[in-house]
Amino acid sequence: MEKLKVLFASSEVVPFAKTGGLADVAGSLPIALEELGLDVRVIMPKYASVKVAGKEATMGTGVKVYFIEHDDYFNRKELYGDKFGDYQDNLDRFVFFCKEALERCKKENFRPDIIQCNDWQTALIPVYLNTFYKYDPFFAKTKVLFTIHNMAYQGLFDKEQFPKMGLDWSLFTINYFEFYGKVNLMKAGLIYSDAISTVSPTYANEILTKEFGCGLEGVLKTRQDVLSGILNGIDYGVWNPAVDKKIFKKYSVENIEDKYLNKEMLQKESNFKIDRDIPTIGIISRLADQKGLDLLAKIIDDLLNMKVQFILLGTGDNKYHVLFEKMAKRHPKNTSINLKFDAVLAQKIYAGCDIFLMPSRYEPCGLGQMISFKYGTVPVVRQTGGLKDSVEEFDLKTRKGSGFTFETYKPEYFFNAVKKALQVYNHKEAWEALVKKIMKLDFSWKASAADYVKLYDNILKK
Ligand code: ADP
Numbered sequence: 001m002e003k004l005k006v007l008f009a010s011s012e013v014v015p016f017a018k019t020g021g022l023a024d025v026a027g028s029l030p031i032a033l034e035e036l037g038l039d040v041r042v043i044m045p046k047y048a049s050v051k052v053a054g055k056e057a058t059m060g061t062g063v064k065v066y067f068i069e070h071d072d073y074f075n076r077k078e079l080y081g082d083k084f085g086d087y088q089d090n091l092d093r094f095v096f097f098c099k100e101a102l103e104r105c106k107k108e109n110f111r112p113d114i115i116q117c118n119d120w121q122t123a124l125i126p127v128y129l130n131t132f133y134k135y136d137p138f139f140a141k142t143k144v145l146f147t148i149h150n151m152a153y154q155g156l157f158d159k160e161q162f163p164k165m166g167l168d169w170s171l172f173t174i175n176y177f178e179f180y181g182k183v184n185l186m187k188a189g190l191i192y193s194d195a196i197s198t199v200s201p202t203y204a205n206e207i208l209t210k211e212f213g214c215g216l217e218g219v220l221k222t223r224q225d226v227l228s229g230i231l232n233g234i235d236y237g238v239w240n241p242a243v244d245k246k247i248f249k250k251y252s253v254e255n256i257e258d259k260y261l262n263k264e265m266l267q268k269e270s271n272f273k274i275d276r277d278i279p280t281i282g283i284i285s286r287l288a289d290q291k292g293l294d295l296l297a298k299i300i301d302d303l304l305n306m307k308v309q310f311i312l313l314g315t316g317d318n319k320y321h322v323l324f325e326k327m328a329k330r331h332p333k334n335t336s337i338n339l340k341f342d343a344v345l346a347q348k349i350y351a352g353c354d355i356f357l358m359p360s361r362y363e364p365c366g367l368g369q370m371i372s373f374k375y376g377t378v379p380v381v382r383q384t385g386g387l388k389d390s391v392e393e394f395d396l397k398t399r400k401g402s403g404f405t406f407e408t409y410k411p412e413y414f415f416n417a418v419k420k421a422l423q424v425y426n427h428k429e430a431w432e433a434l435v436k437k438i439m440k441l442d443f444s445w446k447a448s449a450a451d452y453v454k455l456y457d458n459i460l461k462k
Pocket of ligand 1: 022314341342346368369
C-alpha cells in the first residue's frame with residue numbers, strides 16, 4: 001500500500017528556529033508520524049538561524065525538511081519582529097512562503113494527501129489551494145488540516161495590504177478575510193480548510209466561547225463538525241534527564257539522588273544558598289499576558305518572604321522585564337531573574353527545580369508541565385486548556401494526582417495552590433513518591449501521533 005503523504009507546514013521547527021511550543025511540535029510530531037509509516041515532509045522558511053547549507057535537511061529518522069529561501073524576507077535574526085514590533089513586511093513574507101510551499105511540492109514531485117498547516121503564517125495555503133490551484137490536477141486530491149496552536153495570534157493586517165495576497169477583492173468580506181475592517185489570515189484559513197484541530201481537547205471546547213475564541217468563536221462554531229483537539233506530546237529523545245547532555249548530571253527514577261545534585265548546581269549558579277531542603281521554584285515562559293504573570297506579580301513578594309528560592313527564565317513584553325528586574329532587587333538573596341531565551345539554562349531549571357509554575361490565563365496545550373513531569377519537577381498550574389488535560393490535582397491522603405491546580409483566575413487561588421505544593425514538599429516521603437510517579441508518566445507522541453493518523457484518515461474519507 002502506498003504511504004500516506006503529509007506536508008507539514010510550519011513557520012518554526014526545532015532544531016532550526018524556535019520562539020515557542022509550535023517549534024517543538026513541528027520538530028517532533030513529523031518524526032513520530034514517520035515512525036508510524038507515513039511519508040512526512042516538513043516545510044519552513046530559511047531564517048538566519050537555519051545553519052544548513054542548501055535547500056533541505058533531514059530530521060530524526062530521515063524526515064525531509066524543505067527550506068524556502070528568500071534572503072530579504074527570511075535571512076533575519078528574529079522570526080516575526082524585533083524590538084520595534086512586528087516586521088512591517090510580515091504579510092509579504094508569509095504570502096511568499098505559502099505560495100512557494102505549494103510550488104515546492106510540485107518541484108519535488110511530492111503530492112501530499114494532507115497538508116497540515118499550523119497557525120496564521122500558513123493559513124494562505126488552503127486559500128491558494130482553493131483559488132489559484134483549484135483546477136490544478138497536481139493537488140486534486142490534497143486536503144488541508146489547519147492546526148491552531150494559539151487563537152490569540154491570527155495574522156491581522158490593514159485592509160490596504162489586501163492586494164499583496166493577489167486575491168480578488170470579493171474575498172474581502174465578512175465570510176472570508178474581513179475582520180473588523182482588517183485582513184485576518186487565520187479566519188480565512190479556518191474557512192478554507194477541510195478540517196481544523198487544536199492542541200488539546202479542552203482548548204477545542206474553550207475556543208468556541210467568547211472568552212477564548214478571540215473574536216473567531218462564531219467562525220469556529222460554523223465549523224464545529226470538523227473541529228477536534230489532540231493533546232501535544234513531547235520528544236523524550238530531547239526532554240529526558242536520562243539522556244540530557246545539557247544538565248549538570250543525568251538522572252532517572254532509579255537514581256533520583258542525582259536530581260538533587262542538579263539542584264545544588266543550579267543553586268550555586270544562581271548564587272542561592274546551597275541547601276537541598278529549601279524548595280526551588282522555577283518558571284520558564286514567554287513573558288506575555290497569556291502566561292498569568294500578573295497573578296505571579298501579585299503573590300511574588302509574599303512567596304519570596306517564605307523559605308523558597310525562585311528562578312525565572314523568560315523574555316517578552318517590556319513591562320514584565322521591568323517588573324521582574326525590580327523584584328530581583330527587592331529579593332536579591334533568593335531570586336534569579338534571567339530575561340533571555342536560553343535553551344541550556346531551560347533544561348537546567350527543569351532538572352534543578354522542585355516546583356514549576358504555569359498560572360496561565362489560557363494555555364492551548366503547554367509543554368512546560370509535560371517537560372517538568374519528566375524531570376521530576378512538580379507543576380503548579382491553572383486548570384485551563386492542555387494544562388487541565390494533563391495535570392491532575394494531587395491528594396495527600398489518596399496519593400492520587402500529579403500536580404497542584406487552581407481554577408479561578410485570582411492571585412489568592414494561585415497562591416493557595418503554591419502553598420499546597422509547599423506543604424506536600426515538607427512531607428519528604430510523599431513528595432519523593434510524587435516526584436517518582438510523575439517522571440514515569442507518558443506524554444510522548446505515541447498516542448497523539450496515532451490520533452493524528454486517525455484524523456487524517458477521516459479527512460480523506462470525506
Ligand atoms: P508557548 O508555545 O505558548 O510559548 P509552550 O509551553 O507550549 O508555550 O512552549 C514553550 C516552550 O518554549 C517550552 O519548551 C519552554 O521550555 C520554552 N521556552 C519558553 N521560554 C523560554 C526561554 N526564555 N528560554 C528557553 N526556552 C524557553
